[in-house]
Amino acid sequence: MGETLSELFFHVGPALKELSLHDTYSIDSFPLAVCHNIRISGSRMVKGAEYRGYCASKRSYFYGYKVPVVVTADGIPVEYTFTSGSSHDIFGLKQMPLNLPEGSTLYADAAYRDYTLEEMLADEGIRLLSARKANSKPPHEPWVEYLISIKRKRIEVSFSDIAKYLPKTIHAVTENGFLIKLIAFI
16 A cells, blocks of 8 residues: 555656646655654654654654655645654655756755765756855855745745644554555645
8 A cells, every 4th residue: 555655656746747837846854753752662663763863943852754855846745755863864865766857956955965966966957956054165155045045935834734734643553554644644
């Protein structure tokens, strides 16, 4: 069931990319807690320190997955993957197939700053524009930083929309059951 649902999403995703009027996409990840921190020791679904993560924007720790998602300029999710909670955001991007049309621009936050990956994507015709820190080499122009911040607002709204439809708790006995229920909401 999970494989069928996932394959369906990955067949619909390219169609949505072709139907999109824009060639701009955004990527970010959101945390998905399997259980509350107090219940980590009793968790039977996932075990291990690699699932302990920190969400800087919420200033909180969680135990579960990070879900990196690529959305269109209209906020429609077209690609996603699951990583453990402690993994860095850049690993989620490297794990994705990232089948974006040539000439696309992918906006990201500072967590996705990897110069070699930027060059590899540029060879494929995809421009990765990640926010840079003030002391970065080479820095972006101020207008590019402003453009990145404006374009990235759409993905935050998309995450709010996904979170709005997610139930407060996802009751599942197995890890696959948990992921299937999550895929249904994305």
